Structures are given as C-alpha cells and as structure tokens.
Amino acid sequence: MDFTIAEELASVQQLAQQILNDFSDVEQLKAFDGEHVRFDSKLWEALAEAGLLGLDIPEPQGGTDLGFFALTALCEEVGRTAAPAPVVPVLVSAAGTLRRFGSDALKEQWLSAIAGGSIVTAALEEYGNEDPATPATSAKATEGGYAVSGTKICVSLADQAQRILLSANCDGQLIVALIDPKAAGVTLSPQLVTANELRHEIALDNVQVPAEDIVATGATAVDAMNWATQATRTALCASMLGLCDKMMRITGSYTSEREQFGRAIATFQSVSHRVADCYIDIECLRLVTQQAASLIDQGRPAEEAVTIAKIWCGDVAHRVSQASQHCHGGTGVDRDYPLFRYCLQARQIELSMGNSAQLTGQLGEEIAREFLAAS
Amino acid sequence: MNIELTAAQKALQTEVREYMKTVMTPELLEEMKDDDLKEGGGPEFRKQYARMGADGWIGLSWPKDLGGKELSHIEQYIFTDEVIRSGFAYPFLTTEAVAPVLAKNANDEVREEVVGGVKRGEVTIAIGYSEPNAGTDLASLRTKAERDGDDWVINGQKMWTSLANYADYVWLAARTDPDPDKKHKGLTMFLVPTDTPGYSCTPVRTLGARTNATYYEDVRISDKYRVGEINGGWKLITSQLNVERLSLFTHGQVHSLYESVAEWAAETKAPSGGKVIEQSWVQHNLARVKVGLEALKIMCWNQAWMMDQGPLDMAKASTAKVYGSEFFVELYRLLLECMGGAGSIAAHSPGAILQGKLEFRWRVGSILTFGGGTNEVQRDIIAMAGLWMPRTR
Numbered sequence A: 001m002d003f004t005i006a007e008e009l010a011s012v013q014q015l016a017q018q019i020l021n022d023f024s025d026v027e028q029l030k031a032f033d034g035e036h037v038r039f040d041s042k043l044w045e046a047l048a049e050a051g052l053l054g055l056d057i058p059e060p061q062g063g064t065d066l067g068f069f070a071l072t073a074l075c076e077e078v079g080r081t082a083a084p085a086p087v088v089p090v091l092v093s094a095a096g097t098l099r100r101f102g103s104d105a106l107k108e109q110w111l112s113a114i115a116g117g118s119i120v121t122a123a124l125e126e127y128g129n130e131d132p133a134t135p136a137t138s139a140k141a142t143e144g145g146y147a148v149s150g151t152k153i154c155v156s157l158a159d160q161a162q163r164i165l166l167s168a169n170c171d172g173q174l175i176v177a178l179i180d181p182k183a184a185g186v187t188l189s190p191q192l193v194t195a196n197e198l199r200h201e202i203a204l205d206n207v208q209v210p211a212e213d214i215v216a217t218g219a220t221a222v223d224a225m226n227w228a229t230q231a232t233r234t235a236l237c238a239s240m241l242g243l244c245d246k247m248m249r250i251t252g253s254y255t256s257e258r259e260q261f262g263r264a265i266a267t268f269q270s271v272s273h274r275v276a277d278c279y280i281d282i283e284c285l286r287l288v289t290q291q292a293a294s295l296i297d298q299g300r301p302a303e304e305a306v307t308i309a310k311i312w313c314g315d316v317a318h319r320v321s322q323a324s325q326h327c328h329g330g331t332g333v334d335r336d337y338p339l340f341r342y343c344l345q346a347r348q349i350e351l352s353m354g355n356s357a358q359l360t361g362q363l364g365e366e367i368a369r370e371f372l373a374a375s
Numbered sequence B: 001m002n003i004e005l006t007a008a009q010k011a012l013q014t015e016v017r018e019y020m021k022t023v024m025t026p027e028l029l030e031e032m033k034d035d036d037l038k039e040g041g042g043p044e045f046r047k048q049y050a051r052m053g054a055d056g057w058i059g060l061s062w063p064k065d066l067g068g069k070e071l072s073h074i075e076q077y078i079f080t081d082e083v084i085r086s087g088f089a090y091p092f093l094t095t096e097a098v099a100p101v102l103a104k105n106a107n108d109e110v111r112e113e114v115v116g117g118v119k120r121g122e123v124t125i126a127i128g129y130s131e132p133n134a135g136t137d138l139a140s141l142r143t144k145a146e147r148d149g150d151d152w153v154i155n156g157q158k159m160w161t162s163l164a165n166y167a168d169y170v171w172l173a174a175r176t177d178p179d180p181d182k183k184h185k186g187l188t189m190f191l192v193p194t195d196t197p198g199y200s201c202t203p204v205r206t207l208g209a210r211t212n213a214t215y216y217e218d219v220r221i222s223d224k225y226r227v228g229e230i231n232g233g234w235k236l237i238t239s240q241l242n243v244e245r246l247s248l249f250t251h252g253q254v255h256s257l258y259e260s261v262a263e264w265a266a267e268t269k270a271p272s273g274g275k276v277i278e279q280s281w282v283q284h285n286l287a288r289v290k291v292g293l294e295a296l297k298i299m300c301w302n303q304a305w306m307m308d309q310g311p312l313d314m315a316k317a318s319t320a321k322v323y324g325s326e327f328f329v330e331l332y333r334l335l336l337e338c339m340g341g342a343g344s345i346a347a348h349s350p351g352a353i354l355q356g357k358l359e360f361r362w363r364v365g366s367i368l369t370f371g372g373g374t375n376e377v378q379r380d381i382i383a384m385a386g387l388w389m390p391r392t393r
Helices: A007-022 A027-031 A041-049 A066-080 A088-100 A106-113 A220-259 A269-297 A303-333 A339-351 A356-374 B005-022 B028-030 B044-056 B073-086 B092-105 B108-119 B231-238 B241-248 B251-267 B282-311 B314-344 B353-365 B375-387
Strands: A119-123 A138-142 A143-153 A163-170 A175-181 A186-194 A199-212 A215-218 B125-128 B146-148 B151-158 B169-173 B187-193 B199-205 B210-222
Touching: A007 A041, A007 A066, A027 A175, A041 A163, A041 B199, A066 A088, A066 A220, A066 A269, A088 A163, A088 A215, A088 A220, A106 A119, A106 B251, A119 A143, A143 A163, A143 A186, A163 A220, A175 A199, A186 A303, A199 B125, A215 A220, A220 A269, A220 A303, A220 A339, A269 A303, A269 B187, A269 B282, A269 B314, A269 B375, A303 A356, A303 B282, A339 B210, A339 B241, A356 B251, A356 B282, B005 B044, B005 B073, B005 B146, B028 B044, B044 B231, B073 B092, B073 B251, B073 B282, B092 B108, B092 B231, B092 B241, B125 B210, B146 B169, B169 B231, B187 B210, B187 B231, B199 B241, B241 B282, B251 B282, B251 B314, B251 B353, B314 B353
Parallel strands: A119 A163, A138 A163, B125 B169
Antiparallel strands: A138 A143, A143 A199, A163 A175, A175 A215, A186 A199, B146 B151, B151 B210, B169 B187, B199 B210
16 A cells, blocks of 8 residues: 655646646636636647646657546646646546547547647536436447437537547447537537536537547447546546635635634634534545546556545535635625635536436445345 | 555455454353443453464564564554454553553563563553543643652542553553643653552443543552653653554444445345345445445555654544544444334344444444544644644634
C-alpha cells in the first residue's frame, strides 16, 4: 500500500495550477457564463503548450503518457478554479476511450490532434439513460459504414468539436463511432444547463458514419463504453474534489472575516462545525476518488470502487455546496461573488452520469446478487 | 499511488485471522457471556492473552530492543484490525498506546516490570484520565499527587476507567502543580498498581459494557512509578492519542457485521415471499453501509501510512475520529433496520439475530462519539488545524 504522490505528478499539479489561475479570475470566468459555450480557447492553447492535454496520451502521439491518475489530478485542478476547460469530455471520455479502444489509424489521427488542442468530445447521455453501453440511439449497417439515428443530450462543446464520440445499438450489437457534427442529418440544439452554460442536444437522423470512423463494435464496444463510463465518473469525482475543496476554503476564509454580533462568525461553533463537516466529507471523497483513479490507472477492475466514489461525489457535493452557501448568507448566491459558480458546477456534476440514488440502488442490487449467489 | 495491501500484507492479514480463530476458544466464548467478562479479565482471557505473548504477537510495532518486530504502522493496523474483528478483548490501548510511551519514559525497573509484562501478555493497564468533572477537558482534572520523601501520595477520583476491574495498573494523570500558569502544565503521569492500599474500583453500568469509577485515597506509590518529568504529563498524554484513535475505528469488525447481516438477509425469507435481501429498502441500506465502509477502510490505511511517513496531521487524526465514530453509529442503525423489529432482541433471548451482536453494538456505539475526546472538540481542531479558522469559544 502506497499513498505517495509521485514527484512528477506533483509538478504537473503545480504547473496546472499556475496556468489555470492565470485564466480564472472572476472577470475572466464571467465572460463564459450563460449564453456562451464554456470554453476558453486561449486557456486550452496554454494547456496544450504546457503538455497538459497529453497526460494520458502516448508519447508517439505527442503526449507525455503519465496515465489516467495524472489526468484526474488535472481534472481536480480544473475543478478547483472552475476554469472553462472541458478536460472531462475531451481528455477522458473521448481521448481516453480512443486511446484504449480505437484503431491505430484513429489513434494516429486524433490523439496527437487532441494533445495539440483539437476538440473531440463525447456524447454519453440520453434522455432517461446515463449508460452509454445500452443506448436507445440506433445504427444500421450501410455500404461503407453505418447510419446512426437517435438523440444525445447535454453534450459539451458539440458545436466546436471536430468529432463526437458516441454509441449506438445496431441490431443488438453495440457500436462506438466518431460523428462529424457537420455531417448531414445532425441537428444541434442549444441547452442551457444548471452550470450556467450552453450544451447541446444532438439529434441524429440517418447520419452516415464511414467505416474508418468506427471506434469499436460488439464486445469491444461494450468494454469501451464501460471504460468510458467508469473513467468519466471518476474524472467527475476528481473535478468535484477540487470544486468542493475550494468551496470549503472560500467559506473558511469568509467566515473568519465576516463579523456579526461583534465577532467573526467562524468563532461560533455552529458555523465552524459545519465547515469542519465539509472537511471530513471532502477527505472521504478524496480517498474513494484516489482509489477509483488508481485502479483505472492500473487497468484493474474498478466498477464497484467507481460507483462508490460517484455516490460520495453526489452526497458531498450536495452537503458542501449547501453548507457553503448557507454560511455565506446572501453573499453565497450573489453572482458578483465567486461561490455561486462552484455551487452550480457541483450540481451539474452531481446530476451527470449517475446520481447517488440511482447508483445506490444499483450497488444494492449487486450486493444482493453477490450474497444470494453465495447463500 | 496504489491503495491495496501488498502480497506480504495480505499474508500477514490471513495469518493473524487464522491465528485468532485459535484464540477464540469455546471456553472463552462461554466466559464472555458474563457481562463483567465481556471486555476481558476472566481466566480463559488471561490464558489466551499470555499465549499471544508467548507466540510473539504482542508489540509487533515496538522497537527490537524491547522484543518487538519494528513493523510499520500499516502492519500494526492490519494486526489490530484482525484482532478486533475476531472479537477477542485484546487490550490494545495497553499494548499499542500506553506500553510504547512507558518504554520510552519509564525508569528501567518499571520498564522491565510493566513493559516486559505486557510483552508476555501478563499485564493489562487501564487509562485514568477522565474525572467526574473533567471529560475531554483534561487540563481541568483535579486528582492530585503530592511528594512525600521517596513516595507520592495520591488522592482523587477517576471516572470511566474502563478495564480497571481487572487491570494490573492504572495509567494515571494527576495534578502535581495546583497553580500552574497554564492548567495543562501541572500534570504528571503515574502507574498505580491496582493492589496498592487506598485504591478501589466500583462498576459503572452503561447502556452496553461495564466501565468503572476508581478511587484513590492516600494511595502511596514509590517515585519509580512516576513516568516522565514532573509536570510533564501533557506531552505523554497527547503523544499516544493518535495511535489510540487508529485502534478505535478499525474497519474489519464493522465490515464483518455488514457481511453477517447480508448473509442473514440472503438466507432469510421475507414476508412477501423471496428473501429479505431482495427487498429494495434492504438493498439500499446495505449499499449505504458499503459506501461508508469503503471510505473508512481507505481512511484507516491512509492514516496508518501517514503515521509511517511522520507525525500524523492533527486535523486528519480528528477527521478519522469523527467520521469513524459517527459512521459506526449510522452503520449499526442501517444494519439493524434490515432486521426489522427482531433487531431489538438481545443476546440469549429466543429469536436474537446473529447472537444479538448488533443489538449490543448499537448500545455501546454512542460511547465513541464522545469518548477519546468529544466530536465537537475534534471539529474545533479540524476548523483550526485544517482550515486555519479562528478559535471558537
């Protein structure tokens, strides 16, 4: 057992912090609120130049190949600054899946582009369905490829991406494809989400995908989508870790200065204990996230660890966000103060790719299966 | 980063688990049915404790010159975890918390007598910190020790002196300076042999286990039983608290309760047909337990690992105390709910599920949220040491 953070990883984190801090003061962040896609292309360029987009991309494709754990460290730092950098959909859901399941040609074509700053995103969710291994979106084989029809929702960067990775069901067989959002039959409709950003619904009507843009089919496609689900959930947990830690620290500082009844409100136990509870929650989230990330990093079975981490993620997000807002009073909800943005981002992640209630239900069914089989 | 036990650590875990099965003899299980011997102290307990000593299991983390194996805190944790999981009333505060402090600070004669005795599994020590009017606020304790020639004369009363009914010594904090500039500066540590005249002990019955009040009426002990410097007791008290905490919230014991309840639920018919575990509300509770257990396990491993790297951060130690103790109570609740009304049937009554183990655990569970330093004070520590927030009042 070894909890050591490797030295190179610590320097990655430091470098990421420096760059992200330069791009995420209140005024800069404001420019990406609301009616805009939350993407700072200058920041993305800076991250690419520093080699941070290629943490989980092999060296021949222009990456540094430090692995998945290193990538989650970057996700944590992005969470901490709430910077408009779509590391999870691009680097984890899309690039991570391509790296592990794509053909050599696709890897050659896209991984080096992504490490250099190109945008390939992923569309993993549908209405009422957060499991990309069982999509309602359908495909049928055509001459030279597949025709895909269906609807994906809340897709980040859909209108800026060169390709969108998504799954479809082809007569009981899963396929994973890269869709060109400019292809005929693709309709993008903007969706404003809780995180106060524009995402897109993607409607696909018989969209032709050439064979060379198929990432995986059959059992490999199922493995790919299971990997994508677990890796994405874990990366969301890591982002949440950064977000929650920052929310807590903002709250610790604010309550230490804000005076009421003639003294700093942090000197009331009723206040300091709420913040201490956030500290305990965040410590738990950190540990279960590290466990899930290190298992995925080593290519070990991680499903249960990931489910547990995402349950903690949802619960901790909810509690820390609420405690932080409450301890701030009105300031916490004021859009001129940074806290609100963290609360909204946290809520978005909490609702993405499986929430606490749903995953607790799933885990409970697993437990029942395990013990019924043994009894 | 690799949050898993190494092959050698897993082997140690298996070895201890198998060994402890031989310690938990039918005679011992019978003896532990007596409420006063549940937490140890009976002849079969003494026999098995001494056997653990003879077999070299006591003091794994102690230095080699004390007969220890100098194992890391992680390995020490694996050992403690398995011992507690087995249900043996191993006096881990004696072996892991107090004995190492004595080894460092007691004089040679006492070190041989007490630390040697612990190593052999012959000596147990109760902890005498709390008093009727001083719980977590140890700086305010009033039991006093006065110098008289080569001796000390001790007068006062201690509360919650668990295990004192069979312990050989009380590790006693007493006031030696009645008027220090800071209250915690006037304390000195002593070992009081429990056969010293003037010492007495009466039971205190709690919701679950027996604990004790202990009385010190002109108790005269030699200066050799003073441990550490006069008025230097505070340092000795605080230096053992981290280790103590890590023994209090081990993962193995509660994990085995989870497994037992899940097994019971998978075998037991539900009124609506099918098995208890097929009901969604039971699955929900089991899943909630599992989610909390996983965090507890990694937190314990993480803290043991951090203790191997250097002194444990105060805020992190308090985090484990609060999380562990409050999760235990929640876990008992969630698991007992799975059993329905029959969850309230106590051991030895007909219909008791899992020999009433959980029913009993729930009754003792709340002790840990205030024992070992109340959780409110732990939260004060977290806010100050972990978040740099100003001291509360």
